Amino acid sequence: MLERWSRGLKGLGNWTAGVMDAFYGALGTPGKYLQDFLNGSWLGHPLHPVLTDVVVGGFTMLIILDLVSLIFGANFRDPSLIILGLTTLAGIATILSGLTDFKDTATGDERNVTTLHGYTNVASILIYAIAFFVRLGGSETTGQILAIIGYLVISVGAFIGGHVVFKYGYMVNHNAFSRGRRAKEFTPIMPAVELAENTPTKAALGPTALVLVRRGDVVYALKETCSHAGGPLSEGQLQGGAIVCPWHASHFRLSDGAVVHGPAHTRQVAYRARIQAGQVEVEGPVG
Ligand code: FES
Structure with a gap:
């Protein structure tokens, strides 16, 4: 009505x-x-x-x-x-x-x-x-x-x-009901050679979409779905140590998903990530 x-x-x-x-x-x-x-x-x-x-x-x-x-x-x-x-x-x-x-x-x-x-x-x-x-x-x-x-x-x-x-669900954390698949130990998700430097890249941990960013030997992994309104972070831009959502420009810190700028108010779900034996591996989520 x-x-x-x-x-x-x-x-x-x-x-x-x-x-x-x-x-x-x-x-x-x-x-x-x-x-x-x-x-x-x-x-x-x-x-x-x-x-x-x-x-x-x-x-x-x-x-x-x-x-x-x-x-x-x-x-x-x-x-x-x-x-x-x-x-x-x-x-x-x-x-x-x-x-x-x-x-x-x-x-x-x-x-x-x-x-x-x-x-x-x-x-x-x-x-x-x-x-x-x-x-x-x-x-x-x-x-x-x-x-x-x-x-x-x-x-x-x-x-x-x-x-x-x-x-x-207006202004409700879009990851509230699904923080994503839990990896209790480091789990390989893609070959490291396929992860381009400084390029937000979509990857999957089972049913959970992640965005990966590689800087040298360091890899950051966040959940793909923006906590603000569900925007696709892998289509966003990098700005310093943050990734910027393409929909409304929320900035999330790559290292832990903390909100640097809104409109998001809830930390993005973050995973630990590493390169091991030529594979990108993730563990978590953290926190
Ligand atoms: S959906 Fe990402 S900032 Fe709004």
């Missing part, structure tokens, strides 16, 4: 993703670090759901204070205003983190439904911002009514956000 409702937002979603891409592109290297921060690459999981908890918690507290004021006649005007103001600011930060994740969404229903989620929450934060200024101006009752409307809208937005995550 949400898919049907959101298909009309396809143009808006693609436009929004394009604007965010252009915004970060214009910022250059500082933009990459800002993007990493807002994606949560430094945190080990997305920043967005952390911030949504703050926002929903703050606005829930506001509703409770308003109800207590209404029922018991207590005066919580000042604390309510502070909570409303600070939570609205947290809402703006949450929108920024959401937009940063959004620009790398897969097109189609996933992007359309995410667009519906995002713009519903933008509407709720706008309502709360108006409620703040109305209450600041002394119109307590109007501000309270607006806050209740904002709470209903943000609840719908949160529901749609849950749908995006649980149906599409």
Whole structure:
């Protein structure tokens, strides 16, 4: 049902993703670090759901204070205003983190439904911002009514956000349910002569696809499927000690799969690799 409702937002979603891409592109290297921060690459999981908890918690507290004021006649005007103001600011930060994740969404229903989620929450934060200024101006009752409307809208937005995550696995580690075939001891997977120097090369450990990179006698092995959204790392580029995913440019350290730059937030599955008796052998995964 949400898919049907959101298909009309396809143009808006693609436009929004394009604007965010252009915004970060214009910022250059500082933009990459800002993007990493807002994606949560430094945190080990997305920043967005952390911030949504703050926002929903703050606005829930506001509703409770308003109800207590209404029922018991207590005066919580000042604390309510502070909570409303600070939570609205947290809402703006949450929108920024959401937009940063959004620009790398897969097109189609996933992007359309995410667009519906995002713009519903933008509407709720706008309502709360108006409620703040109305209450600041002394119109307590109007501000309270607006806050209740904002709470209903943000609840719908949160529901749609849950749908995006649980149906599409949005911003979920794509290796969560399959870390790959385990090799308890070093296992040959290809002749070393077939592994070109400094060239990401796809290989297989049983059913698990790996990407191998050879530098002299040193070989690095990571799982082929990018943890962000499943991109093929063997089609990526090398940059220093990292491999860059061809889909959304996450950088993973070759030596251990650590995230150097997002939008990925979860370490890429890594194997130990070596050249032995003319064969490339792998063991692991590590960690
Ligand atoms: S699939 Fe998005 S960065 Fe790899």
